[in-house]
Amino acid sequence: MKPFVAAALAGAVFAIGLVVSGMTVPAKVIGFLDVGGAWDPTLALVMLGAIAVYAPIARIVQRRERPVLSERFHWPTQRGIDARLLAGAAIFGVGWGLSGYCPGPALTSIGSGATSALVFVAAMIAGIAITRAVDRSDGR
Amino acid sequence: MTEIAAIRGLCGGALIGLAAAVVLVVHGRIAGVSGIFGRALDGGEGQPFRQGFVAGMVITGAIAAAVAPSAFGGGVRGLPGLALAGLLVGIGTTLGNGCTSGHGVCGISRLSPRSIAAVATFMLTAALTVAIAGAHR
Numbered sequence: 001m002k003p004f005v006a007a008a009l010a011g012a013v014f015a016i017g018l019v020v021s022g023m024t025v026p027a028k029v030i031g032f033l034d035v036g037g038a039w040d041p042t043l044a045l046v047m048l049g050a051i052a053v054y055a056p057i058a059r060i061v062q063r064r065e066r067p068v069l070s071e072r073f074h075w076p077t078q079r080g081i082d083a084r085l086l087a088g089a090a091i092f093g094v095g096w097g098l099s100g101y102c103p104g105p106a107l108t109s110i111g112s113g114a115t116s117a118l119v120f121v122a123a124m125i126a127g128i129a130i131t132r133a134v135d136r137s138d139g140r
Numbered sequence: 141m142t143e144i145a146a147i148r149g150l151c152g153g154a155l156i157g158l159a160a161a162v163v164l165v166v167h168g169r170i171a172g173v174s175g176i177f178g179r180a181l182d183g184g185e186g187q188p189f190r191q192g193f194v195a196g197m198v199i200t201g202a203i204a205a206a207v208a209p210s211a212f213g214g215g216v217r218g219l220p221g222l223a224l225a226g227l228l229v230g231i232g233t234t235l236g237n238g239c240t241s242g243h244g245v246c247g248i249s250r251l252s253p254r255s256i257a258a259v260a261t262f263m264l265t266a267a268l269t270v271a272i273a274g275a276h277r
Contacts, residue, residue: 001188003189004189004192006167006189007163007166007167007188008196009196010160010166010196011192011194011197011200012196012200013158013162014159014160014171014173014193014197014241015201016200017153017154017156017158018152018156019152019204020151020152021148021151021153022149023152024201024212025211025212026214026215026216027213033263033266033270035270035271040141041141042141043149045149045153046153047245047248049150049151049156050156050160050245051248052153052154053153053158054157054158054160054161055249055250057161058161058246061164067166068165068166068167072168073168074168074170076170081253081257084236085254086261087235088233088236089257090232090264091235091265092229092233092239092262093262093265093266093269094225094265094266094269095224095226095227095230095232096225096269097265097266097270099215099216099217099221099226099229100213100216101225101226102229102239102240102241103173103174103177103239103241104241106229107173107177107197108197108201108204109201109212110198110201111198111199111200111201111204112202114212114214114215116215116219119219119226120223120226120229123222123225123227123230124227124230126226126227126230127226127227127229127230128177129230130231131230131231131235132234135234
């Protein structure tokens with residue numbers, strides 16, 4: 001029960017951050033990506049604010065032996081920059097640029113009941129399921 | 141961008157960074173929304189964390205929409221376009237192991253070369269997509 005409640009609180013703070021910063025307004029996100037148009041730099045400030053808080057804490061935490069509610073740290077294990085990473089990132093960027101939704105703001109927006117977010121997230125689930133099914137058949 | 145929007149961006153970003161830091165300190169995990177959501181229905185020890193995090197996000201979205209409906213913008217495209225976009229985001233984040241939060245916030249903070257390469261790539265293709273497909277604002 002403890003990990004669920006602690007994670008729910010973290011998810012809530014994360015979502016409040018997205019709402020406060022305006023990232024649940026797809027047109028605002030598109031405005032950041034519209035470099036040649038009326039550029040809106042807000043998203044860069046959001047990233048800056050997030051990294052300014054996270055980076056120093058992550059640096060200190062790296063020296064600790066274990067997290068509060070888990071046996072160990074689950075650091076990413078993959079290291080190399082491969083074609084799969086770059087292709088995936090490129091495909092993600094196209095979907096993000098088309099819609100102004102990345103996963104965090106989309107999930108927060110389904111709470112608002114907006115049809116646009118519901119359709120986006122349903123299709124996102126399909127995309128995740130298809131990719132994982134292909135991976136399984138390839139034995140990954 | 142107005143001054144208020146800039147302050148809200150920085151403060152909202154700080155909250156996102158704080159939440160991600162709590163995830164690391166408490167659960168020992170990377171706060172990447174695509175990875176958390178994509179594996180929320182798998183088995184294994186990380187499930188209470190993943191399901192709790194997703195539930196917290198969605199419920200908070202519902203409360204925020206009730207309190208401040210204008211904080212949520214409508215879709216910038218028709219439903220077929222949004223469905224295509226969602227499909228691409230699902231495929232891309234699964235192949236590339238991350239999105240704006242995992243690679244963007246957490247990966248850049250740790251100076252991960254993989255994440256820096258991913259962020260540069262998706263920023264580029266996203267900007268190109270807006271340039272080609274139109275901003276639709």
